[in-house]
Amino acid sequence: MIGFFRLVVIGAVVLSVIYLWISWTSRAAQRRKLLADWEEQALTGDRDAFVAAGMQVYERSLRYRLIVLVYVIPVVVVGTIIYVTNYY
Amino acid sequence: MRYVRWTIFVGFWLTVLGFLHYTLPQHDVVRIVNTYEENTSVSGWTRMFWSSPDDTTSVEATRFVQFIQAVRPNGDVEVYRNEDTGWSWPPYFKFDTANLYAEANDLVSTAEVPKWTVITHYGWRNEVISIFPNAIAVRAVDSPDVRVIPWFNIGLLVVLFAVFWAVRVRWLRFRARRIDPVMQDVGEAFDAAGDQISDTRGWLARQFGRK
Numbered sequence: 460m461i462g463f464f465r466l467v468v469i470g471a472v473v474l475s476v477i478y479l480w481i482s483w484t485s486r487a488a489q490r491r492k493l494l495a496d497w498e499e500q501a502l503t504g505d506r507d508a509f510v511a512a513g514m515q516v517y518e519r520s521l522r523y524r525l526i527v528l529v530y531v532i533p534v535v536v537v538g539t540i541i542y543v544t545n546y547y
Numbered sequence: 548m549r550y551v552r553w554t555i556f557v558g559f560w561l562t563v564l565g566f567l568h569y570t571l572p573q574h575d576v577v578r579i580v581n582t583y584e585e586n587t588s589v590s591g592w593t594r595m596f597w598s599s600p601d602d603t604t605s606v607e608a609t610r611f612v613q614f615i616q617a618v619r620p621n622g623d624v625e626v627y628r629n630e631d632t633g634w635s636w637p638p639y640f641k642f643d644t645a646n647l648y649a650e651a652n653d654l655v656s657t658a659e660v661p662k663w664t665v666i667t668h669y670g671w672r673n674e675v676i677s678i679f680p681n682a683i684a685v686r687a688v689d690s691p692d693v694r695v696i697p698w699f700n701i702g703l704l705v706v707l708f709a710v711f712w713a714v715r716v717r718w719l720r721f722r723a724r725r726i727d728p729v730m731q732d733v734g735e736a737f738d739a740a741g742d743q744i745s746d747t748r749g750w751l752a753r754q755f756g757r758k
Contacts, residue, residue: 462634463634465634466635537638537640541640544642544643544683544684545642545643546643
């Protein structure tokens with residue numbers, strides 16, 4: 460049993476690092492894209508509010524939610540391996 | 548200098564390929580001859596080639612290990628061990644060692660009436676240091692001429708290659724954008740310094756050299 464807990468703990472740490480990294484990179488990319496849009500369309504007004512509103516739209520988007528797959532996919536893969544190795 | 552770099556590259560890739568060859572599953576068509584259990588020494592520097600038990604904290608010098616003896620169609624023998632991988636490395640999550648032992652025993656046959664099987668295994672067989680591949684699964688097949696396509700290996704290697712390529716592309720782009728201009732500046736600075744030194748030497752040589 461201790462082996463299982465070890466795997467879970469190590470997996471949780473590693474997957475959390477990956478999740479945070481992907482999450483941050485994606486947010487930074489979205490922010491950069493919003494700023495580029497602002498420049499391109501030569502908008503006026505409050506740029507920070509524009510970026511903040513754009514980020515809120517992003518947070519409700521599919522791409523944002525897909526990042527949670529970082530946790531889901533390894534669990535599914537491990538479950539499949541256990542099934543195929545032991546019960547197939 | 549070029550030899551050193553080349554040696555490091557080759558050494559690195561040999562290690563990676565060796566690791567993959569050891570860890571990825573392979574399929575053998577064999578006829579199982581016998582199974583047995585033996586008290587084997589699993590300590591020493593070859594410890595890494597045996598499964599490490601999940602629960603015990605003490606390090607044992609010997610342990611009972613199950614083995615499966617088999618013969619290939621061309622007459623060569625192959626001996627596999629049958630051990631749990633548990634929750635640790637390699638990630639086969641093999642817990643059904645006892646079941647596999649029973650299945651292997653069910654498929655024992657003689658040369659006159661052979662029952663051919665495909666054994667999925669990982670690991671290397673080396674007689675000199677006494678290491679054995681670990682059998683993962685066994686299934687009966689009709690004839691020794693069966694064609695087994697390693698789908699999982701193909702898929703995994705494609706994914707690994709894609710990851711390597713993605714990293715390589717980004718590294719090259721990063722190098723072209725950030726490092727090369729800096730190296731060019733450094734190179735130009737060295738050239739300028741070299742010219743300056745040559746000029747200075749020329750002046751000194753003119754002062755103290757042959758008139």
